[in-house]
Amino acid sequence: MAHRLSPASKIVAVTAFVFIVVLTPREWIVTFIGYAIVLGIVLLAVGVRPARMARSLVLEVPFVAFALLLPLVGPDPSGFAGLSIAGMWAAWNILIKASLGVLAATLLAATTLPVDMVAGLQALRLPTPLVAIFTFFIRYVDVVSHQYRRMRVAQEARGFRATSPRSWPVLATGLGALFVRSFERGERVHLALVSRGYDGRLPVPEAGMPRSWPLAAMLPVSALVILAGGWLASW
């Protein structure tokens, strides 16, 4: 069902959820567990497999590495087991918020096609040039990457192997050529656009089932309720 919610409602719901998570004080550990349970239920309900959740969490590995350092280098390293208590809080803060954020983004990505994401952004009145850039990116990322792959094959077909920094000039020249070709393609696409009456606006129809907004709102509203519970408990 989440696949049929209007893209705009999903984008707003996920963004609101992430904002609520980020604004929650790091000491409210039970509140974060509540968020995780709600998000986990929704993810499983829309059919996102745990394996996919784990794969998406790989994204935050650089932040995890940074966070794990904090208890070692934080101030006053005389706390628990020779680690900095303040550093541990900072690490927890980064880890839990980043994980919930990444999983929320996974929820959006798993239920929304890139095309619909653009339609949603347009429905949310994102500036037209940005919508156009996203639209063309989705359309041409394959075309340009195919071009790059053909170029690499052509290089390798004549014995080129990128093994040392000495091969960097060749790679850089290839990327430069790709840029020029893409730029020229951009000019041709613009000609094709104006030939069909383009006046700066891309028509993207908004799709989605009725009552999308109340359904989508269930995620951030649940988070708000949990936040309110945490706030009451902290008194």
Add this chain to the structure above:
Amino acid sequence: MVISLDHVVYVYPDGTPALRDVSLGIAAGERVALLGPNGAGKTTLALHLNGVLRPQEGQVRVAGRLVTDDTVRETRRQVGLVFQDPDDQLFMPTVRQDVAFGPENYRLDDVPGRVERALAAVGMQGAGDRAPHHLSFGQRRRVAIATVLSMDPGILVLDEPSSNLDPASRRELAEVLTGLDVTMLMVTHDLLFALQLCPRSVVLAEGRIQYDGPTRELLADAGLLARFRLELPYGVVLDPTDG
């Protein structure tokens, strides 16, 4: 004359003359091939027909109307320009959005109906929700034609429509094009494709029209072909009176 060019001159910004003095008239319903060697100015001429380029001297009239800033928008609706590379033409994420692009810009009525009819006209019904990069090259070429057919243009201008197509796709495209009730100007190097579809040919070379007459007579005249650097495929000899 639904298209008329009157002493058109166009010089590129770097000083290269593309069209030196071109006059040409095309009547409603005609199918005309525009032939000539590489760099002869064929594509430049095609871009004049929907006002993407404007003549520096001379005039371009489409459906009796001079192409100016005031008329260019309507001209572009009447003249469907199909570019050589379908990846340039198909810029939207799905086929349906791309075919609907023109009609939505012009606020034409019944956009979904137009999309369906245009896709059916090129034999691509049912492909509306597919992404252009998932189609074969021949399918993309046909969808590119649908993107302008959905605007109901009276005139179709095609840049190298048969290039890079396998023989079956080329035949399918020829069938699609012969079934269309429009005036057609086709820029091409494919002389047999021109012979199959266009009774009349115009040869552009060095920015001037060098020949304007029946396609079959041109292709049967080895001397003329050699003069314009045009060549039939190996082993093909045409009888000027046949067909």
